[in-house]
Amino acid sequence: MSEELLKAMAQSIIDGESEIAADLARQAIEAGLDPLTAISKGFVEGVNQVGDSFACGDVFLPELVMAGEAMKAAIAVLEPELKKRGAAREVLGKVVLATVEGDIHEIGKSLVGTMLTASGFEVFDLGVNVPADQILAKAEEVKADIIGLSALLTTTMVRQKEIIEAMDARGMRNRTKVMIGGAPVTSDWVEKIKADGYSEDAIGAVNAAKLLLDAPA
Amino acid sequence: MFNETPPLQPIRPRSQFHIVDEEQVRQLANGTLEVLSDTGVHCPSEKCLRIYADHGAQVDFDRQIVRIAPDLVSSSLSQAPRYYTMGARSPSHDIALDGTAMFCATDGCGIETIDFLTRERRPSCKEDIAKMARMADHLTSIGFYWPIVSAVDHPSTSPLHELDASFNNTVKHVQSETVMGEELGRYAVEMARVIAGDEETMRKRPPLSLLVCCIAPLGQDKEGMESALLFAKAGLPVGFMSMANAGTTGPASLAGTVVAGDAEIVSALVLIQMACPGAPVFHSFMPGIMHPRTGGYLATTWEGTLLYPIGVEMAHYWGVPSLAGIFATDGQVPGWQTGGDAASSLMLCALAGAETGSGLGLVESCTLLYPEEIVMDSDIYHRVRLEAAGLDTSREALALDVIKETGPRGMFLKHRHTREHLKRRQYSDLTAQTDRLNQLRDPLEVAREKANMILETHHPQPLEAAQQAEITRILAAADREIGGQR
Known part of the structure; x- marks a missing residue:
């Protein structure tokens, strides 16, 4: 029974079926299946398969995003049960994500959040137009491993620099790495503002995050 | 082992x-009728002059000038x-010229090749034709094959060697623009019969056709016309092309060049219908505009592209299919100029309803073969194919439910509709290729790789052994009999 359930879980992720994934998570709880097993042996298997297919060029971004969304739906059901049991799923790292103040572009940042979540990171997505203080406060609160800062405009990317300077001032850089992204961001800009990492796209962002935390790629 | 030839994707x-x-x-x-009636055309073939005369044209045998009255033009072409x-x-690669689709061919008759391995410029050879036939066989943009370059290494019988290399390396229709004269024509028709299998099939589904170039202004080529007569009698389609050059071999006004070029073509079409009523023929107008300093034939001009779709309109006025001028370019290397020329000429001719067109794969005014150019031209072909096909406005494509559900500032990427429809979107495999860092790659580099990949991997179904042996026998006989004389 549990073997079949685990397979169905993986398949729900591959199919990008959020409702089915959430249903299966509920079934797992009802059946007394360990939520950690459900995640690692069930849903994560699906994420891995979709990731492999994407890497081979067999599936595209929508499949990847839908898989990520389905994973989020499953985790949302399983997380409270984990807490009840006093357990926690193993996460690769904690990431506080935001689009900087003055900038309301959301899609790229959200995509990065979905991909990071699906890949095993715990993501705190603060949304768009977020002031520096709010980002840093959240990072300190959750003991973030990474802060991800998105900016789509040449006029707002300067906020990335200001936030990094503020982190320096608060002595946060040893504990927390900074990743930046957005259309105008280049490797030169990364170097100039002394960020720790960047990526051109959501998939690259996952790899960059793993590299920063020495997690297996 | 051989590879299946992918289905054609006409426009x-x-x-x-x-x-x-x-x-x-x-x-x-x-204008054409007035020129044909008052001035006439020069026809240096005694055989053709007699056909004209026997069917009521006014023939001056001494000056080899034929004048054709408007009624005679109309009654001849009506057939x-x-x-x-x-x-x-392969029957699944037959080309139906039914007025609903456009099929394109490679360019032809080039004289030099950028070598496939060394990348050095050298004279073209038979092996180039064979390789490019395999490439054309693989590309869904190519509906039929013109032997793309000349078999310079077989000077006496090169047109037949070009057919040999073509038939052996593609299952698609082959159109020659070099089989000129009765002698070569007879061997070519014999080859076509071997490919078709029998006389009836050759007439019903002719595997070979011929394009004959007129001699502007207002002239016909003896060898070409006599070859065309042979082809037409055998049921093989023949077409006539004017390459009038506005300013030298055509008037400098564009409408004048259309009239002069059209008159050349129509005079030849009339002859074929007189000799073989009902024979399949086509009309091809591929003019240039004179370079104001050198007098040369310019294919890349601001106004010249306009003339190609007008040629298509003239073909249809006379009631025959067209072979449109597309992809002709004076560009020296694959790039901006070749791309610009190709896109506008193909789009205009496709929308004008051209049944066929040719010209993929060569640069430098149709003389130089770059192996990757055909891949780049194919990319433009598919862009035009999709643009010309228009827009799907079905309820599902309008996606109203999806738009409403996603709402302001939502993201469509998560939607099932996106997943299904994105798969139907067609992307360029040249310009949309990314590297390991997800950066877009140089399309020229990708095109070279693709060309190499096709040549390494695509080997279409070969001719049956008996056909191969028969073609080889015909070729050997031609080499012996014609080669010895020339």
């Missing part, structure tokens, strides 16, 4: 447009089929 325009209106077409056609099929070795 099927959603609607057609007219670049000249009906009244203008009539003006141009009346030409508007629609017919050009056959292929």
Whole structure:
């Protein structure tokens, strides 16, 4: 029974079926299946398969995003049960994500959040137009491993620099790495503002995050 | 082991447009009729002159000038089929010229090649034709094959060696523009019969056709016309092309060049219908505009591209299919100029309703073969194919439910509709290729790789052994009999 359930879980992720994934998570709880097993042996298997297919060029971004969304739906059901049991799923790292103040572009940042979540990171997505203080406060609160800062405009990317300077001032850089992204961001800009990492796209962002935390790629 | 030849992807325009209106077409056609009736054309073939004379044309045998009255033009051309099929070795690759689709061919008759391995420029050879036939066989943009370069290494019988290399390396229809004269023509028709299998199939699904170039202004080529007669009698389609050059071999006014070029073509079409009523024929107008300093034939000009779709309109006025001028370019290397020339000429001709067109794969005014150019031209072909096909406005495509559900500032990427429809979107495999860092790659580099990959991996179904042996026998006989004389 549990073997079949685990397979169905993986398949729900591959199919990008959020409702089915959430249903299966509920079934797992009802059946007394360990939520950690459900995640690692069930849903994560699906994420891995979709990731492999994407890497081979067999599936595209929508499949990847839908898989990520389905994973989020499953985790949302399983997380409270984990807490009840006093357990926690193993996460690769904690990431506080935001689009900087003055900038309301959301899609790229959200995509990065979905991909990071699906890949095993715990993501705190603060949304768009977020002031520096709010980002840093959240990072300190959750003991973030990474802060991800998105900016789509040449006029707002300067906020990335200001936030990094503020982190320096608060002595946060040893504990927390900074990743930046957005259309105008280049490797030169990364170097100039002394960020720790960047990526051109959501998939690259996952790899960059793993590299920063020495997690297996 | 051989590879299946992928199905053809012709251009099927959603609607057609007219670049000249009906009244203008009539003006141009009346011009053609007036020139044919008053001035006539030069025809150096005694055989052709007799056919003209026997059917009521006014022939001056001494000056070899034929004048054709408007009624005779009309009655002759009324017998030409508007629609017919050009056959292929594989029936699923037959080309139906039915007025709904446009099929394109490679360019032809190039004289030099950028070597496939060394990348050095050298004279073209038979092996180039064979390799490019395999490439053309693989590309879905290529509906039929023109032997793309000349078999310079077989000087006496190069047109037949070009056919040998073509038939052996593609299952698609082959169109020659070099089989000139009765002697070569007889061998070529014999080859076509071997490919078709029997006389009836050759007439029903002719695997070979011929394009003959007129001699502008207002002249016909003896060898070409006699070869065309042979082909037509055998049921193989023949077409006539004018390459009038505005300013030298055509008037400098564009309408004048259309009239002069059209008159050349029509005079030849009339002859074929006189000799073989109902024979499949086609009309091809590929003019240039004179370089104001050198007098050379310019294919890349601001105004010249306009003339190609007008040629298509003239073909249709006379009631025959067209072979449109597309992809002709004076560009020296694959790039900006070749791309610009290709895109505008193909789009205009496709929307004008051209049945066929040729010209993929060569640069430097149709003389130089770059192996990757055909891949780049194919990319433009598919862009035009999709643009000409128009827009799907079905309920599902309008996606109203999806738009409402996603709402302001939502993200469509998560939607099932996106997943399904994104798979239907067609992307360029040249310009949309990314590297390991997800950066877009140089399309020229990708095109070279793709060309190499096709040549390494695509080997179409070969001719049957008996056919191969027969073609080889015909070729050997031609080499012996013609080669010895020349």
